[in-house]
């Protein structure tokens with residue numbers, strides 16, 4: 466997927482079993498993906514966000530632990 470901030474970075478999410486770090490992906494009844502845990506780019510734009518029900522939810526200090 467492309468970084469949602471618009472910087473053009475490609476984020477590779479590894480959701481295969483046995484690979485670390487990895488993310489769990491769940492899709493709801495309308496096929497909208499939810500990722501756990503949050504995605505945090507350690508380099509580049511350092512975006513930190515959640516993907517919940519197909520929507521990007523930006524992590525802000527007050528709602529993000």
Ligand SMILES: [Zn+2]
Nearest residue numbers: 468470472510
């Ligand atoms: Zn970015």
